[in-house]
Amino acid sequence: MKRIGVADTTFARVDMASAALTALKSAGTGFRIYRRTVPGIKDLAVACRRLFQEDGADLCLALGMPGPAELDQSSAMIASLGLQFAEVLEGKPIVECFVHESEASNATELDRLARRRAEEHALNAYQLLFRPEELARHAGEGLRQGFADAGPVRPRK
DSSP, rough: OOOEEEESSSSOOOHHHHHHHHHHHHOOSSSEEEEEESSGGGGGGHHHHHHHTHHOOOOOOEEEEOOOOOOHHHHHHHHHHHHHHHHHHTOEEEEEOOOOOOGOHHHHHHHHHHHHHHHHHHHHHHHHHHHHHHHHTTSSSSSOOSHHHHHHOOOOO
């Protein structure tokens, strides 16, 4: 049985983990979910390492919501680098799912965006673990999580 780790934060203004967990549970079976919640995005790398080392996760989904301030954007970059470092150290994937508050114009849009992006990243994580050929089938299609897809530069023949 595969193990999926989900790390989220109390800093986020939307419960992204609930949306991700619902999407994962609807995607299929053959896995257990382990969750760790930390205060902020810079804590996600350690949460993922613990999910790998202590809970035996095969893959982690890291959910975070940087604020709109310049300092928040710097923190997001640091957090992202930390997640990449943890991913390399473990040799296992961490699917980073950040929703920047500045991406939405109001609270309703932020809520919708955060939930949709968390769901879509959770489904990508599931496919990465169980159906990698599905991801390969969609390579170059300009798929986006949370917003409308951009589409390919050139249609396939």
